[in-house]
Amino acid sequence: MSQPTHTTAADTLQARFGLRVAARLSERAQEVGPDVSERLRFAREQALQRARTVRAAQVPVKVGVTRAGAAILGGHPRWWLTLGSLLPAVALVAGLVLIQRWQDNAQVSVAAEVDAALLSDDLPPQAYSDAGFAEFLKTPDE
Amino acid sequence: MASDKELSDFLKSVDKRAFKRTLYAVRDEDAALDIVQDTMIRLAEKYADRPAAELPLLFQRIMSNATMDWFRRQKVRNAVVKNFSDFESPGSDGDFDILETLEALGGSLASESTADTASRAQILLAIEDEVARLPGRQREAFLLRYWEELDVAETAAAMGCSEGSVKTHCSRAVHALSTALKAKGISL
Numbered sequence: 001m002s003q004p005t006h007t008t009a010a011d012t013l014q015a016r017f018g019l020r021v022a023a024r025l026s027e028r029a030q031e032v033g034p035d036v037s038e039r040l041r042f043a044r045e046q047a048l049q050r051a052r053t054v055r056a057a058q059v060p061v062k063v064g065v066t067r068a069g070a071a072i073l074g075g076h077p078r079w080w081l082t083l084g085s086l087l088p089a090v091a092l093v094a095g096l097v098l099i100q101r102w103q104d105n106a107q108v109s110v111a112a113e114v115d116a117a118l119l120s121d122d123l124p125p126q127a128y129s130d131a132g133f134a135e136f137l138k139t140p141d142e
Numbered sequence: 143m144a145s146d147k148e149l150s151d152f153l154k155s156v157d158k159r160a161f162k163r164t165l166y167a168v169r170d171e172d173a174a175l176d177i178v179q180d181t182m183i184r185l186a187e188k189y190a191d192r193p194a195a196e197l198p199l200l201f202q203r204i205m206s207n208a209t210m211d212w213f214r215r216q217k218v219r220n221a222v223v224k225n226f227s228d229f230e231s232p233g234s235d236g237d238f239d240i241l242e243t244l245e246a247l248g249g250s251l252a253s254e255s256t257a258d259t260a261s262r263a264q265i266l267l268a269i270e271d272e273v274a275r276l277p278g279r280q281r282e283a284f285l286l287r288y289w290e291e292l293d294v295a296e297t298a299a300a301m302g303c304s305e306g307s308v309k310t311h312c313s314r315a316v317h318a319l320s321t322a323l324k325a326k327g328i329s330l
Contacts, residue, residue: 014316018288020330021269021319025289028266029158036175040157043179048150051186058191 148194153182156198156290160205163285166274167209177212181205202286202300265328272322276315279303283311284319 032040118125127133144152157178164174181204189200273281279301286297287308298305323330 014313015288017316017320017330018284018312021273022285022289022291024266024269024330025162025273025285026159028270029162032158032161036161036171037158039175040161040178043175043182044150044153044157046179047153047182047186048146050183051149051190052146054187054190 144190144192144194144197149186149190149197152194152197152201156201157182159289160201162270163282163289164205164209166270166281166285167278168212169274173212177205177208181208184208198290199292199296199300202290202292206282206300206302268326268328269323272319272326275322276318280311280315280318283308284315287312 160178160181161174164177165171168174168177181201184204185197185201189197192200273285276284282301283297286292286300287294292300294305294308297308301308
């Protein structure tokens with residue numbers, strides 16, 4: 001049972017010593033030369049400038065999302081923005097495919113009507129392959 | 143999101159400590175300043191949208207990585223220089239080593255003699271010197287825990303090691319420092 005107590009006391013002593021050393025180091029750190037201070041100030045300003053640039057670059061993206069319908073699309077701006085821009089293209093392709101199929105169906109039904117008329121006629125279809133009948137058809141009516 | 147003022151205040155509060163910590167590690171003032179500047183810019187570029195409370199830990203992690211990168215680059219550069227130096231005459235190498243050794247000896251003797259004097263500035267210098275002499279991981283753990291005042295879990299996250307390792311490094315650093323300072327007649 002005495003071991004944890006001993007450990008805690010040692011930890012406390014260690015922390016106290018560490019903090020005292022740290023206090024001396026802080027005191028010493030304040031004594032850096034003017035050139036170092038100036039260089040650190042320049043580094044801070046560079047970093048802040050960079051942060052402002054990054055923030056400014058992020059703002060237009062957010063506005064764009066709002067215009068594209070942020071209220072509907074929710075909290076994933078870039079993903080939804082991409083999807084939103086793809087939707088019209090997808091709709092266009094689907095429309096073209098539907099028009100193509102509709103035209104195919106129309107052609108098939110026209111061909112079926114012609115076939116039905118030929119088959120239901122009194123004249124047999126083989127007659128059209130007969131050379132004499134073809135000649136007869138070309139002959140103008142008298 | 144941290145505002146401009148919060149980011150500025152944070153950087154101002156941490157810059158000198160960051161510089162000193164990096165200087166202890168790399169022992170080159172210009173390199174230390176470059177690393178600190180690089181760290182600040184990386185933090186501002188990538189994490190400026192994070193809450194201000196997250197900045198200290200992020201800063202420490204970025205700085206650890208930047209320091210590690212510097213050591214890697216130095217290793218590569220030293221390897222290249224070493225390869226080129228193989229073409230030089232052996233005499234010039236010998237002279238260079240002797241000068242370096244003498245300079246290093248002079249430095250340590252001077253710091254030992256200052257430790258025995260009562261001047262406060264000299265005591266601070268001696269403490270800083272002993273901290274700088276600690277092995278890298280021990281020094282990093284010690285400074286993150288007691289100077290940056292991170293807790294054990296945060297220190298472990300910043301150093302990329304377990305909490306147990308942090309405790310061990312800190313304990314060893316404290317023992318090494320207290321022994322070294324006691325030997326110089328410095329009590330805290």
